[in-house]
Amino acid sequence: ATGGPGGTAAAPDALTIGVLLPESETSRYETFDRPLIEQEIAARCADCTVSYANAHNDVRAQHQQMNAMLTQGIDVVILDAVTEDSMRGMVTQATEEGIPVLAYDRLTQGPISGYVSFDSDAIGELQGEGVLSGLGDQADGAQVVRVEGPVWSIEHPAEAMLEQAGAEISGTYWGPAWSPENGYSLTTAAIADLGPDNIDAVWAGNDALAAGVISALKHARIDPLPPVTGQDAELPAVRSIVAGEMHMTVYKPYQLQAEAAAEMALALGRGESLDSIATGTVNTATARDIPSVELQPLPLTVDNIEETVIRDGMYTLDEICIPKYRRACEAAGLVGPAA
Amino acid sequence: MTQASAPPLLALRGVHKSFGAVHALTDVELEIRSGEVVAVMGDSGAGKSTLVKVIAGVEPADAGAFRWKGRPVDLARPHHTRDLGIAAVYQDSALCHNLDVVGNLFLGSEIRRLGVLDEGTMGRRTRSLLDSLPVQIPDVRAPVASLSSDQLQIVSVARALLGEPELLLLDEPTQALDTRQVSNLLDLVERLRDDGLGVLLISHTMGDIKAVADRVAVLRLGRNNGVFDVNTTPHEQIISAITGATDHAVSQRTANREEYGP
């Protein structure tokens, strides 16, 4: 918005911040990221407004949404791009128009002004550790099934960790989407393929897949269930962990991410430097030394539910311990015996 | 024949029917009595088939008054006219190629027992009805797609007779039949007439009409062009009515226009 209404004309503190999130299949974006970012911005700048759009996994939609925001004359963009490089042109255009772009959660190509995310290596390591802790002393010679969504096949740190512990990835199953259906059908195939007795652990790419994995294992009457790990700490996954059906998930405290994003976005919008906020820098194919905040994920198991998701206010005990899981909650010591 | 004093089985007045800009029927009137065969003649495109469809409720008239046994009725729906007792054999005598003979015959008036099709009864009735008709159909469970064209024609006739109608409309029913079959069909028409049915017969063949019809109604370009007693009217007069030789200052050439006549 060269000369648009938002940027230069209005009071310096009344910023309009565009928030572009990529999808809604994973519940985190609509359930946590969006409200948290709005909250954190409101807390830091009462006059600021947030303009929000979700691309539902559609590159073109996101492109159009960002274009619309630029037309409206926003001041800063918090962008979680559908794919790593699909918004490069748009980011360049925004920067040319003097609108800084903060990459959120996924590192976006183009001249971005800042980046906030969780440390992806750390996530990978937590996944590996989770599988290994699930296997316990059976790790040596264990057969692990890996169930993944559509990821680009880069080296995963957990692979080496499992190998080192003597566990074998006896099958990797890639699905076209991060959905329970895919978790289910991939696991069904794995069971038929490897035999029901030859699955010692399942490493699922995220919690949605893990939910399908558990359904499939239960339908196949595999008892006891092998340890299943996921990622994202979604509510159903936390419940499954309480119920003992799932072993662990990777918990990312979105609150911290939202706080950092709000701070960085406001600083960018006010034309301030990010040096005081950034904890490091990252490089992309198109930009170097981007000020960044990389947060640490945590493992979530039945033992630390209280000090993680509950303490951080992500879920309440009531949400987790719905009647069906009451007993499990009691067993896990989350709630006292019913009066 | 019934007495002239009884109300006619069906009486039409002022029937209009257009397809877009084409006036297929204009102010047509017609009476058919029980126990009478009325022939309808006319050139190609004169509106004969349209008249049959209007009466059968398949292509409802745009305007017109209908009386059934003297009582005003509305002929706007096929199942309504069927319930009155009107049945038609259409010129194209179309059938559902994927149903068998029984299915086609009983379409729209299936016999049910406890809500379920009673195939046994329908089969038996089909068999006995077909055996009374001039073309043999060995297998009533054959899909009609496997029948020859005379068989198809006769299945259409059987379909019309099935509901024991009081008025039978036959639009060129002798198509695809050989001479002996035609003769048998005309015998059938006479038998039905004698049983008290009213029959409307469309045909191009004067011989057929002379043989069975009592009166001939002529249509010309969608309008009535006279009703003639078959036995007393010279056929030349009927032919002029059909070709329109009467309604023009005739040219040299049109004087010659007679169909299959000297």
Add this chain to the structure above:
Amino acid sequence: MTQASAPPLLALRGVHKSFGAVHALTDVELEIRSGEVVAVMGDSGAGKSTLVKVIAGVEPADAGAFRWKGRPVDLARPHHTRDLGIAAVYQDSALCHNLDVVGNLFLGSEIRRLGVLDEGTMGRRTRSLLDSLPVQIPDVRAPVASLSSDQLQIVSVARALLGEPELLLLDEPTQALDTRQVSNLLDLVERLRDDGLGVLLISHTMGDIKAVADRVAVLRLGRNNGVFDVNTTPHEQIISAITGATDHAVSQRTANREEYGP
């Protein structure tokens, strides 16, 4: 008429055509000479229209030998027969409702200039052709969907005449025309005959045929049933050929079967 010694314009021998189990044409032969009008008559379903379609290449024959001016030819494709000089008016005289009159007339043989349609020339030629025909069509740029049925019929005739054919096939071309228009159309046929065209004319109307035809070929149930000289043959004989009264031990009733005749 041309001399009998010149090879006929078109000669057919042993033509067969089936639609599934229906034998529409069986071992049919026919000759048409230049400057001659050959009428084809026959009952409904006798195969007349099928014969036209076979000759026009629209429904290629299953078997049969064709000679064009004495030379063996293959009539398997419409554009091939058009190139030979055969043009037809079909019984259903279908047109493309979304094209205008000019578009319909020139469909398949558009006039182009530099690869682009030459609408000016096509429009002029359409105009002059239509002005010579018995039905007026005021606007050649009108979509044919807005024409009346006699106009549609005449557009079909114009379409056939456009390519200046040597053989013209007319399948009931007088449909939907009134008496005067019919008379004009028959005048046109005579003019074309006199210009040396061969014409095959299908009609149910003996008067039309008497007026313009030289010979009548009768089809019955898909087979030849005699060729007659119109001027010398008593019409009763032609009618018996049509109705098949000759090929059966006639019953009481069939003796009466004559079409529009005493």
Add this chain to the structure above:
Amino acid sequence: MRQLRAQGVRGYLAAWRRRQLTEGLGPAPAVLALLLIWTVFQILDSNFLSPRNLSNLSVDIVGLGLIATGLVFVLLLGEIDLSVGAASGLSAALFAVLNVRHGMSEPLAVLCAVAAACAAGALHGYIFARLGVPAFAVTLAAALAWNGLMAALLGGSGTLSFDDEGLVAKLTSHHFGHPAAAYSLAALATGLYFLAARRRSRAQRASGTQSSSVGEIAARTAALGLIAFAAAAVLNQYQGLPLAFLLFLLIVAGLDYVLRRTAYGRQVYALGGSVEVARRAGLNVAAVRVSVFAVSGTLAALGGLFLASRTSTVGLSSAPVILLISAIAAAVIGGTSLFGGRGRTWSALLGILVIQSIASGMALLGIPAAIQLVITAGVLLIAVIADSLARHARLTHTPGADQDRYPSGAGGRLGSGTQ
């Protein structure tokens, strides 16, 4: 003169050919394909024909199979319903939202979801039958709309899980473990088949038609019994008779009965044969059309519930297009014609067995999902090509069947557009 009782093999072949003419390609190609597929995959992976995999297959086919069964109705009309995939997703989402978010009881939520899909189907049917919009256009637009509505319903969360021990989850997880269950079903099916065959043969004899001999009926019943008991034995080797499979069989058999033995079914076939003939016979063409689309929507909803039941979740991610294409492919492979008037609900069962066997085999062999899509599409293409060629053969080998398809036979004054 009354009947031509041609006996022996020749008579049998003639009857078969006749049936082929009325009912399209029929099930024979699908059965052959199934045998072939099973053989090939068993050679490639010895787990393919294991009781576990076959039992899973019998449950996996149900969701898509029900959708395909609904499509059979639409295909019998010669129409298509492109919205079934989306409708199945929508109703599953509706169920989950009502049950989980609004605390509605499961049976009531199921009822609401199915009723909504039925109403949606009726709406498609109305727009098609009354406003004259081509069915593919209505249902294509509807597919997008229902998809959007589903996303809006699920809202932010994108996926919603429901009780995995509840009624809907039980639909696919419950098995009748006692061996007697499967065997008595097999016995029942065999017995019913025998009775129906004898009854039909009697009715044929009554109408003076060539009928099957008692020996022939006995032989066919024995063959069916063999298959039924073998299937029962296999299922009993794993967890017994799956509830889902039982329900699927009941629905398919029930709807086959409706189509073949009631006046309503006769009307559906008649409309597929010729709309004009049906209209002249006084059928309420619009009502039948609307009802058929409603049936399609209803069965799509049921199918969607079975699909959701396996994972106890409803998510946006499952691609409705793949559901749609698999369901069409199943119906057509099973022997239902795209051109209307020919087919049975059993074809959905048979066809979905083929489709799902391929899917299951490919999953076992670890073939990537992308390639699976291409193969599913290829199967659909083969099926529709075979159907089209069979129809062509029918048209050129039987007198005047479907004559209107060759518009030269039609007397329209102005051309005849295809569409």
Add this chain to the structure above:
Amino acid sequence: MRQLRAQGVRGYLAAWRRRQLTEGLGPAPAVLALLLIWTVFQILDSNFLSPRNLSNLSVDIVGLGLIATGLVFVLLLGEIDLSVGAASGLSAALFAVLNVRHGMSEPLAVLCAVAAACAAGALHGYIFARLGVPAFAVTLAAALAWNGLMAALLGGSGTLSFDDEGLVAKLTSHHFGHPAAAYSLAALATGLYFLAARRRSRAQRASGTQSSSVGEIAARTAALGLIAFAAAAVLNQYQGLPLAFLLFLLIVAGLDYVLRRTAYGRQVYALGGSVEVARRAGLNVAAVRVSVFAVSGTLAALGGLFLASRTSTVGLSSAPVILLISAIAAAVIGGTSLFGGRGRTWSALLGILVIQSIASGMALLGIPAAIQLVITAGVLLIAVIADSLARHARLTHTPGADQDRYPSGAGGRLGSGTQ
């Protein structure tokens, strides 16, 4: 007698009504809709008619607009191509893979991608025209197959970026900044329109038909000129004339010329009017059909490249179904009939302007994507219902047009199925 030159308003109205009969609803409803949409959105958000947004709009319409243009050809036949969304994605993916992974030069990769889509389209056409498979079935199967193939090509990550300064990226990013560019295009368009109108009027006079008066032509030219120069002025206020928009206009105008002024185009219209008439006239029906599907594939490929050019990325994520539905909706809204024989390529331009204006306005207002889907579907539904009702009116108000639709007029001995 030679000509009925009815003058004044009455003559003009008659001509308009006549045109409506031949060409379906025509563009009038779309123009009204566009005005309405622009007014409403401008009231709701004052940025809507900003030069920036309009300029963006002029680029955003191109990708989908080209796909819709290809669909116009198919719709003119009265057929449908459900594969255009998938084909556009496939060819973009093919381009990206060839260019990025295999290092093929951009022009060559574009050529290969477009040629592949053209071949795919021809294949659909062949299966439809020669094997008699309904077009919707062929192209539905193809849609899934091309989607799978695209996924397989792109591999695991599902996305691939190409040079955002390269040729393909330039397609949508380049603008002719000099004001003269836009203005001279406006002048050229106005001039050509005037010449064409005068020429047509001369041809009409030659055939003795009522023709437009010089005054009328001048008035119409002035109106067009006004719009053209206004558009140029707006575009010049932002970044000038976008290359994409220029190319789109050229393609639409060129293809309109082909359809209206060449024998090939006449054949396409004729087939949409009546296949049987076309066949009897000696047209090579199968060849025209195959070519039309090839055109559709080719334009889908071009559209796909423009869509990809916007983001310099090819990804699995953008849903081909939405592309497909938007493209169909665009064509039908613009005045091309689903029933064949009526429509022009300009309808794709007009229709996509409507669709994209709605999308852009909704994006500005921050309406959730799910609701946008429902609205797009609703727009398609309204368009096809209007088209169907218009056709119905045509059938009942003009003599025997499309008579075959009312099969009572057809002489088929055995029924007439719809399909």
